[in-house]
């Protein structure tokens with residue numbers, strides 16, 4: 242792949258991610274293939290093969306080892322990157338919690354894909370949503386431009402000394418990872434001016450008595466977790482700040498960084514969703530000219546509860562559209578939204594669609610907008626029908 | 633030379649791991665970074681806010697020390713410091729033979745310049761003596777208990793060093809805390825030629841059920857009965873370091889340990905045959921020359 246930094250390029254999502262990684266200049270990159278992310282790490286290997294990337298590439302024998310190698314390298318105080326999808330992310334599960342618990346600002350690309358079984362390589366968000374308890378910051382992109390920009394921002398957010406938590410930059414598998422879009426790439430100088438040199442305050446120092454990853458008993462464990470919680474709260478501020486400064490320098494931003502609202506002014510109904518699906522709704526609403534707002538949650542972790550309460554102030558009816566389901570509970574985003582809006586008088590219902598790459602049709606959007614805020618929750622287009630969850 | 637493992641850690645008395653680790657740490661040749669796997673050594677040396685090691689220690693999980701060490705080595709490389717520092721893994725047999733084998737195999741296959749040392753006490757000791765792929769035939773553990781219908785573990789120990797010998801490894805050796813000079817010599821080589829693998833038998837009084845005073849005696853008997861022969865693999869060749877005119881009978885090694893106390897003559901004989909067979913295999917590999 243040929244890219245021209247500082248210009249408009251035609252790139253797919255994986256290429257956009259790889260181009261951003263080149264400019265962020267991580268020192269150690271761990272790679273392992275899985276559809277639909279594979280092309281991202283292939284591109285990184287190409288960049289290195291052609292002298293455009295000065296990084297050590299660890300050809301790990303599994304995703305579990307890939308993320309572990311990132312941890313080892315990050316402990317030495319160097320910037321790291323890895324990318325995965327679906328089963329690969331699930332295989333990392335144990336180590337994700339360790340990366341965040343050790344407070345290492347690793348950045349990982351996640352091309353979202355359904356989880357097995359049945360095995361399915363197509364898009365939904367069940368892979369990264371299943372890791373939402375791992376104390377990683379999770380930013381979801383809606384365009385290839387946003388993937389590029391967000392990876393640069395992610396290093397800045399994660400490496401902020403008051404945060405020091407890892408970030409997943411999530412983008413819809415195939416829908417973004419494989420679709421070509423015109424996007425503007427920054428130059429190396431621009432990225433350098435935005436992203437300071439990485440310095441890990443507790444990096445390994447030779448000869449020094451230090452343990453990274455000690456055994457911690459009941460006397461101290463909760464204190465570690467409380468400081469981790471505080472860091473995640475501060476991440477909200479830093480996500481906003483990173484977004485704002487990015488706008489000031491380069492003229493692009495994504496809502497307030499945490500969520501992005503569209504057409505809320507005077508709308509009684511709002512659709513809340515994540516990722517590129519929000520653009521489908523936006524497009525539809527724009528075309529149909531309805532009084533319907535769209536809110537895209539960009540930061541699923543930390544979850545922007547207060548910001549969401551503010552955003553929906555003038556709205557009465559809310560449709561939460563989920564592409565990840567928590568069995569025995571409901572749509573993952575739906576439950577976040579409900580608990581965030583607790584106590585407000587809103588009519589909220591839930592629509593599940595697009596699991597495992599099921600095509601989202603114009604009629605589905607129409608149906609959701611029509612039934613927004615009613616009492617029933619629906620699974621969209623199952624055996625060709627929209628079925629209410631209560632049967 | 634400054635002591636790296638400074639004070640007695642919280643190990644049981646007579647712990648083979650502690651002895652081996654002390655010898656290893658006394659013989660660091662450069663500033664070193666230790667990567668530990670979850671297990672007895674890690675929990676007895678790194679209880680927050682203390683550390684018994686006077687050097688940087690990383691601990692991430694049970695099965696990924698080889699992958700973590702790979703990341704450490706690569707980071708050093710990007711900093712141009714990889715020749716100034718030794719990256720050393722200290723891992724248990726469970727972490728090495730079983731759950732972390734894939735990561736170790738990958739590390740060696742990639743040629744990461746890491747010295748990986750397996751401290752083998754022949755079971756998952758930290759969780760209370762459960763069987764591992766390193767537990768020998770007929771040993772009683774809490775998951776291979778003896779009983780009316782059970783003679784203990786029914787499978788033989790995995791030949792980890794031979795398996796790793798078939799990897800593109802720069803240096804590999806078995807070593808014993810009773811053969812102190814041999815161990816130090818091997819450690820020197822393992823630090824000089826990486827990736828390398830050292831397999832050290834570390835008797836465990838609690839898990840093997842023997843009097844703590846016998847740790848070194850048992851280490852010595854393990855070698856002299858050919859239960860744990862000392863050899864090296866280097867330049868594609870295997871070399872046996874000690875060959876005994878007349879090996880001691882395996883019963884000398886078994887009879888000091890509670891984990892074998894249920895064995896009758898028949899099982900002891902079976903173990904003897906197995907030990908002799910395995911030893912002959914090593915002799916044949918040595919004679920075969922550059923087979924690795």
Ligand SMILES: Cc1ncc(C[n+]2csc(CCOP(=O)(O)OP(=O)(O)O)c2C)c(N)n1
Nearest residue numbers: 670671672694724725726727755756757758
């Ligand atoms: C993924 C995972 N599974 C299980 C455990 C529980 N566990 C901790 S230490 C250990 C045994 C360690 O055995 P070994 O590697 O032989 O070291 P030893 O304690 O015997 O020195 C086990 C099973 C764990 N920490 N992580």
Ligand SMILES: [Mg+2]
Nearest residue numbers: 724725755757
């Ligand atoms: Mg063990």
